[in-house]
Amino acid sequence: MSDPRFIRVRDVAKTYVAGATEVEAVAHVAFDVAEGQFVSILGPSGCGKSTLLMMCAGLEPASDGTIEIAGRPVVGPRREFGLIFQDATLLPWKSSLENVLFPIRMMKRDPAQYRDRAEALLRQVGLGDFLHKRPSELSGGMRQRVAICRALIHDPELLMMDEPFSALDAITRDEMNEALARIWETQRKTGLFVTHSIREAVFLADRVLVMSGRPSTIALDFQVPFARPRDPALVETPEFAKICAMLKRTIEAGYARSGRSAA
């Protein structure tokens, strides 16, 4: 039923020309993602993981290789993708509800038909009392929750998240991880989640792809063995800590290989 190769990334590379030299940001990455799977792409800052995500989203052209999603090559942005960025990027003059409905307006569909869904999504992330508040009246975590609802409003098949919680403080971040885990368990989209937080990557994902330093390749493809739904207490278990430690060593080894210090 579900497509085991819903996302098919083959030999994808990204090179930038800087003066007379070429900088290889992403070097020949290949992986598949099954439909309904949540995959974290984990790596240190500047390793090209966001570039990889933008290529999958059709917002950056790949220099080499092919990306296929739902059986069709990605040649540009598609409406069946939902995007979440590091900053919430909400329109300051619109309420939470209107911000969630923004994609509907951009797609020239009737916002009235999506109003109930928008309200339901906002309630699900605990913003039921904040439907008509503007972003300036919300905390950073609340804004990012609005952004999650906005990404889900048009029921996309694939949710792509580019370090969505890295601008938040540690406590809010844990809250957001739980909120995202909960909402994802009800929506069951395919998810690509870029992060540099090991804990976050493991807690949220079915699978973690560890990227090495530049030019980045996939250093490790790791299946997360924890069942769903996941309890927030999971992060305190020894198994969780063991996996995080192993991933940390892998990242450091990847960096050592690329000739840079992990510090």
Place this chain on the structure above:
Amino acid sequence: MTDIGLTALAEDSAELRRRTRIARARKAKMLQAFKHIVLPMLTALAVLLVWEAAVDLNGIPKVILPAPSDIAERIWSIRKLLYANAISTTTEAVAGFAIATTLGIALAASLVYSSWLRAALYPNIVFFQLIPKIALAPLFIVWLGIGAESRLTFAVFISFFPVVIATITGLTNVPGDMLRLCRGLTASNWQIFWAVRFPYALPHLFSGMKIAITFAIIGVVVGEFITANKGLGYLIMFASSMAETTTILAAIAVLCAIGLTLFGFVTLAEKIVLKAYGHKAA
């Protein structure tokens, strides 16, 4: 004394402290209002009084410097003349401002969307800013004659550039991820412009418009100086040829009032619009 009495006493003193704090805050607020509103008005009033006294005491002839009271009297006595010319100046300034704003936004939008057009025009626009545009005013008479067209075109010409530059800055001020989000939703450039770029540009647009309204008045008055057939600028020129210093200053006072009012309207519009769009007030 009983415990209850003591508690009541403690509550009383807490209430007293609260009242003292409120009274102190109110006093501080009134002091601020005095400092920022009343004080500048007092300064202006003092200058007028010193002017009045200096003219009276030293017996300065009216043709050199009339006293403020003379100017006020003159404004009253020639009010019909001032009114007719003020209407002409105001109408042309507002029309020039409106045209400059519309054209400025349109040009800014085309420059933001076309990299070729931007490359071709933008450096030239910046360069053009450096030209003392007032020096070009006589050309407009050569081209358009001495009527309203000439004054209006010149007002548009000098108030147009601040709008273009400010609007371009505003339109390109949108967060990159916001544009990526729109592109991800396959929104058209037209949709992105009206739903995102333009509202984001509003604070910049208004700062450009505030400069433009001032420039539009300057443009019209300079136009009136040289077309010499209508308006407060014309009245000033005409009065100066007759050494009617009091009339010159009366016309200038009316010009100040017009400038202040028009600027006030733009600032008010800015306050209302920016508040509606949730921007922090500039």
